[in-house]
Amino acid sequence: MLKVLGLTVLLSFSGAVLATSVADSHTEMAGCESCHQDGAPSSDMAYENETCISCHGSMKELEGDxxxxxxxxITCSDCHVVHEASPASGSCTSCHQP
Known part of the structure; x- marks a missing residue:
C-alpha cells in the first residue's frame, strides 16, 4: 500500500514539473538574465549554451547515454526547447530516421 501511495505522489510531482518550461523554472532564480546575457537571446544561442554548461556541466558529464x-x-538548445513545456524538440529526425 505504501509503495502505491509513494508512486502516486512521485508521478503527481513529475507531472507538475513537466507542466512548466525550463525557462519558467530558471527565471525564478534571476529572471531572463539567468540564461540570457543582458536578458535578451543571442543570435546564435552560444551564450545560452555556455550558460547551461556552466551550471549543469558538459554533455559528457551529464547522466544518460x-x-x-x-x-x-550538438548543443543543449538543439534538443531542449526551453520556452515550451516539453522535454525535447523534434530535431532528432534531422539525423535519426524513425
Whole structure:
C-alpha cells in the first residue's frame, strides 16, 4: 500500500514539473538574465549554451547515454526547447530516421 501511495505522489510531482518550461523554472532564480546575457537571446544561442554548461556541466558529464553520445555533435538548445513545456524538440529526425 505504501509503495502505491509513494508512486502516486512521485508521478503527481513529475507531472507538475513537466507542466512548466525550463525557462519558467530558471527565471525564478534571476529572471531572463539567468540564461540570457543582458536578458535578451543571442543570435546564435552560444551564450545560452555556455550558460547551461556552466551550471549543469558538459554533455559528457551529464547522466544518460544520450548526452554522452551527442557530446561535441550538438548543443543543449538543439534538443531542449526551453520556452515550451516539453522535454525535447523534434530535431532528432534531422539525423535519426524513425
Amino acid at each position: 544520450a548526452h554522452k553520445q551527442h557530446d561535441g555533435v
